[in-house]
Amino acid sequence: xxxGKDNLDSARxxxxxxxxxxxxxDVGRFREFxxxxxxxxxxxxxxxxxxxxxxxxxxxxxxxxxxxxxxxxEIIGKLRTFAKAxxxxxxxxxxxxxxxLEKLLEGEYRYLDLVVLPSLCDSxxxxxxxxxxxxxxxxxxLLHYPxxxxxxxxxxxxxxxxxxxxxxxxxxxxDISEKDLGATVEVxxxxxxxxxxxxxxxxxxxxxxxxxxxxEIVLSSMTMPKPRHSQLLEELLREIEGRDEYAKGSxxxxxxxxxxxxxxxxRVIEDSGGLVVADDLDTGSxxxxxxxxxAARPLESISKRIFxxxxxYGSPFEDRIRYLKAMVKEFRVDGIVFPTRKFCDPYLFDxxxxxxxxxxxGVPSMLLEYEYPLAKASLKTRVEAFVEMLR
Numbered sequence: 001x002x003x004g005k006d007n008l009d010s011a012r013x014x015x016x017x018x019x020x021x022x023x024x025x026d027v028g029r030f031r032e033f034x035x036x037x038x039x040x041x042x043x044x045x046x047x048x049x050x051x052x053x054x055x056x057x058x059x060x061x062x063x064x065x066x067x068x069x070x071x072x073x074e075i076i077g078k079l080r081t082f083a084k085a086x087x088x089x090x091x092x093x094x095x096x097x098x099x100x101l102e103k104l105l106e107g108e109y110r111y112l113d114l115v116v117l118p119s120l121c122d123s124x125x126x127x128x129x130x131x132x133x134x135x136x137x138x139x140x141x142l143l144h145y146p147x148x149x150x151x152x153x154x155x156x157x158x159x160x161x162x163x164x165x166x167x168x169x170x171x172x173x174x175d176i177s178e179k180d181l182g183a184t185v186e187v188x189x190x191x192x193x194x195x196x197x198x199x200x201x202x203x204x205x206x207x208x209x210x211x212x213x214x215x216e217i218v219l220s221s222m223t224m225p226k227p228r229h230s231q232l233l234e235e236l237l238r239e240i241e242g243r244d245e246y247a248k249g250s251x252x253x254x255x256x257x258x259x260x261x262x263x264x265x266x267r268v269i270e271d272s273g274g275l276v277v278a279d280d281l282d283t284g285s286x287x288x289x290x291x292x293x294x295a296a297r298p299l300e301s302i303s304k305r306i307f308x309x310x311x312x313y314g315s316p317f318e319d320r321i322r323y324l325k326a327m328v329k330e331f332r333v334d335g336i337v338f339p340t341r342k343f344c345d346p347y348l349f350d351x352x353x354x355x356x357x358x359x360x361x362g363v364p365s366m367l368l369e370y371e372y373p374l375a376k377a378s379l380k381t382r383v384e385a386f387v388e389m390l391r
Contacts, residue, residue: 027213029232030220031263037223041073042111051113051172056100057259058222058287059118059145059309061302064165066226067184068172074222074283075100075115076261081373088130089123094344095372096259097123104135112138114171116164118145120313121346141167146307147314154307161303181298191226192288194233199285201240202277203331208243211255211276212266218284219261251387254333256280256324256354257340258347265339268376269368272383274390278331280324286311312350320350321357328363335390336365337383364390 033040045052053065056075065072082095085102103109115131117124119142128142144160146153169176195218201208217236221229253274255266259282266276279285286309292301309315310323327333336358338351351367358365366386370379 027209027217027236030213030217030236033224033229033232034216034220037073037076037220038108038111040224041071044071045111045113052111054109054112054115056115056117056124057120058282059120059306059313060116060143061161061164061306063181063184063188063298063302064161064168064176065116066187067176067180068168068174070168070172071225073112074219076219076223088134089126092343093123093126094121094341096261096341096344097127099372101127101131104131104138109138114139114141116141116143118143120145123343139171145313149307149314149316149319153314154304157307158300158303161299161306165299178298181302185292185298185301187226187230189291191221191230191233192291194230194237195221195288197237198233198240199278201237207275207277208240210270211253211279212263212270214276215260215263215266215279215281215284218287219263222283222287251275251390252277252332252334253387254278254280254324254327254331254336255284256336256338258344259283260339262374264374264376265370268374268379269337269339269383272380273387274335274337274383278327278333280310280327282311285327312346317353317357320354324354324358325361328358328361333363335386336363337368337386338365339368339370342369342371 041052044050048071050069050071052071052073054075055062055065055072058074060072062072082089082098082102084105085098089098089101115138117128117140119125128140131138131140141164143164144157146157165176198209198214198217202211202214217233251274253269253276255269255276256279260266261283270276281287290305290309292298292305294301296304310319312320324336328336338347338355340347340351348369355365355367364386366382368379368382
């Protein structure tokens with residue numbers, strides 16, 4: 001039995017336990033939750049009788065989904081083959097969306113009732129059009145995300161988020177009040193602050209946690225109920241500073257890129273002699289680093305936080321460079337690795353500017369383009385050469 005109670009309140013309460021895992025607490029527990037994410041979501045749906053919403057990237061306002069007593073689950077697209085997806089999507093479409101479509105066609109996401117996609121890139125637009133034709137029983141919602149930064153764009157996105165709330169109310173059959181949203185924002189903000197506290201430990205000369213382990217913790221936060229994840233994080237933060245074995249590697253690295261949903265990518269980097277002490281990732285610091293404006297209305301604070309995220313989807317390059325330089329300084333980084341999926345145009349264009357800016361600032365960097373199946377040996381060779389250069 002995966003659940004102690006059948007209703008949503010048990011999943012939203014800190015008393016919710018989720019799967020029965022090893023009693024010995026360590027970082028591996030987060031890994032187990034992440035690896036069991038599909039089974040957990042399916043079991044939650046079966047016992048609660050409520051719906052599960054797949055969120056493609058962190059630009060979806062999860063708080064609205066959660067406030068409607070639905071379960072938001074971050075979409076993970078890693079796969080080794082894309083035989084079925086390649087029938088519908090071209091090979092130059094990024095492996096993230098091809099992997100997601102493959103898992104949908106294989107039936108691994110049959111527990112999803114709705115997929116929410118922000119309009120970030122051509123691959124997402126193409127997937128949205130194709131999936132509407134393939135599976136009308138699994139609904140899709142396209143959330144329009146502005147490609148520019150201005151007051152008018154912020155106002156537009158605020159209206160778009162309001163439309164999304166109205167859609168979720170109708171979809172769930174439940175009204176979402178300002179009080180509901182306020183309470184949900186508090187739940188998410190607590191988790192964000194705890195994750196930031198974990199990152200603070202990585203500023204130490206000998207961080208008590210590796211970059212791979214940290215990625216597993218953030219990924220589990222994106223795929224399980226926040227109260228339970230926050231409870232686990234509080235336990236971890238109390239215990240981790242007394243850890244006897246510190247993460248290996250003396251060359252301090254920062255990784256910057258899109259969605260890294262496969263811990264093996266960072267494991268290759270850290271097995272090459274570097275220690276990932278910071279990141280600029282959609283599945284890392286960008287997911288939680290910015291907090292909401294406590295003085296604003298909940299819906300306004302949610303839309304503003306997402307709108308102002310420093311990413312290649314509309315942010316001025318000056319903001320991206322400023323954010324990256326701040327992370328380099330705070331975490332005393334020796335070099336930057338830009339792991340980028342093949343054909344991910346927004347981040348490949350992003351690297352051209354960020355890499356040059358970091359070089360001008362005296363910070364060495366390298367582009368690590370990868371694809372699935374993951375060629376670990378060749379990637380490791382390239383990172384080893386970069387780390388050796390930094391020593």
